[in-house]
Amino acid sequence: MPPTLQTPWQRTLATLAVVLGTAVLAGLAVGHPWPALALAALALLAAHLLRLRRISHLLEARVRLPPPRSGGGAWANVERLLHRARAEVRGRERRLVEMMRAYRAVATALPDALVVVDRNTQRLIWCNAGAGRLLGLDYPRDKGASLVERLQPLPISHWLSAGRHAEPIVDAASPADPSIRISLRLIPYSDALWLLVARDVGKLMRLEQVRRDFVANVSHELRTPLTVVHGYLDMLDPADNEEWEPIIGEMRRQSQRMTQLVEDLLALSRLEAQDALEDEDVAMGPMLSTLRREAEALSQGRHGIVVEDLAGVDLLGSGRELHSAFSNLVANAVRYTPSGGRIAVRFAPAEGGGATLSVEDSGYGIPESHISRLTERFYRVSSSRTRETGGTGLGLAIVKHVLQLHQARLDITSEVGRGSTFTCSFGADRIVPRGKDPHEHPQDQHASRQHA
Structure with a gap:
């Protein structure tokens, strides 16, 4: 007995051989083998084309394939493979739909407002229920609406244009209810889509x-x-x-x-408690001279002190508050620099027409893990060293708030064992041409560079 054929392709080839062999024998019997062979081949080709047409029709119609029959040849095997692939795809689609429904239910249940925004057009794609309470948005009513127009009077046009560089809006009135205070954060999570997150911060405020x-x-x-x-x-x-x-x-x-x-x-x-300060021209020549005298008085000759005036301009702001901030930085440099160290105060020009005042010391230095928290109230890198120097832990917090009121920023760089540099950066709108101060002491007029 011949061996049993196991694979569908073997069964198909055996069927072809039997049909063609039978056609040849029948043709020999009637004396015309080749026409009989040709007719058999055409019949087989037509049968395969019909089977192929049936499978192609089922695929194009995107209908569920009927359960494949057991056994059969190559075409039956193709149907079984297609049926299994379709079943796997349907299973994946079902799981994805369930996950999307679960994620949408979670997003809808969140108290925060979530808004998906098209990056190029700044139009709304989707929002959750929280967006209605905090921002006055509704999905699908506002689908495709301009977010800038719908969130009036919030000035968010330039904020949205900043994209990845947009700073969070910490406190603003809700366009849906002015009594609600909200914070806004923009999260670019793809090249085409942004996520706007709004949170009710009234209780925190x-x-x-x-x-x-x-x-x-x-x-x-x-x-x-x-x-x-x-x-x-x-x-x-x-x-x-x-x-x-x-x-x-x-x-x-x-x-x-x-x-x-x-x-x-x-x-x-x-x-x-202040939102703004009364601006005045702050003469930086006398300011630097005062800082030098304060540093020398606090140092008592234990440090080398350098004051440099390289900018040649004055600042617009509150002289009292700026002196408080600069004095805190100088006092910290003196306190946390061992005897024999060096302290440099520099007022220098900056890019874009601004200016910087930096206080550099050769003191103990600050570990990088502490730098981001230095401006917090009562935060101390070393409590024992603070007790020795008499600090309160509020100096840098005061500096930060003073600079914020002047639309300036504080940058801190430090290396343990090599010292620290605290830099106050002012924009061009805070720079005024320097004028001669009639109350300036004669010897202070030549204090552009002083060494102690």
Whole structure:
């Protein structure tokens, strides 16, 4: 007995051989083998074409293929493979649809507003239910609408154009309800689509205001008892009892430190409560001379101090607040630089017509992991070193708020063991031509470069 043929192609070839062989034998019987062979071949070709046409029709019609029959030849095997592939595709599509429905349900349930925006046209593609409450948007009503027009009066045209460089809008009134305070963040997650996320920050803003009021009120109330403590300490004479001298000295130092902390808290609360400052021309020549004298007084000859005036311009802003910020940076440089170190204060021109004031020291340096948090209130890299130097942990927070009110920024670079550089960068709109200050001291007029 011949061996059993297992594969569909073997079965198909066997069928072809049987049909063609039978046709040849029949042709020989009638004396015309070749016409009989040709007719058999044409019949086989027609059968295969019909089978191919049936499968092609099923694929083009995108209908579910019927379950394939068991056994059969090559065409039956093709149908089985197509049926299995179609079943796998349908399974994947079903799972994808279920995942998309789940993701859309999650996005709809979020309290934050999510808006998918077309990058090129700045038009809405999709938004969740939270966008209706916070932004007044509705899907599908607003599908294809211009986001700039729908979110009036929010000035977001240039903000959307900034794309990946768009800074978050921290606090703004909701276009749907002005009593709701929202924050906006733009997340470009593909080349063609952006995700706009809006969040209700009203509660956070109220809590922040409560915190500011509490700090301001407590700091103000602490002034009176501290004044009383200072008064009584001044009345005590260590000469009356030599054993009291170290105790009284320590009490005076700690009370002075607490007084400085209260004053810094009040200054920070005052800055946080302001949205803008009254601008005036701030003469930088006298400012740099004052910073030099303060650094020398605090250093007591322990450091080399250099002050350079390379910009030759003045600043537009609040002289009091700018002096407070610059003085904090200089004081920090002196405190955190060991004896024999070097401190350089430079006022130099910057690209785009702006200017920078930098304070560079050769002190201990700051680990990179701490740099991003230096401007937080009471944040300290080393609490033991801060206690030794008498810092309050509020100086850089004050600097940050002062610069924000002047539309400026603070950049910090540092390397452990090599020192740090704090740079205040001012835009061209804060630069004014320098004029001669009639109140400037004669020797300060030549203080463009001073070495101690």
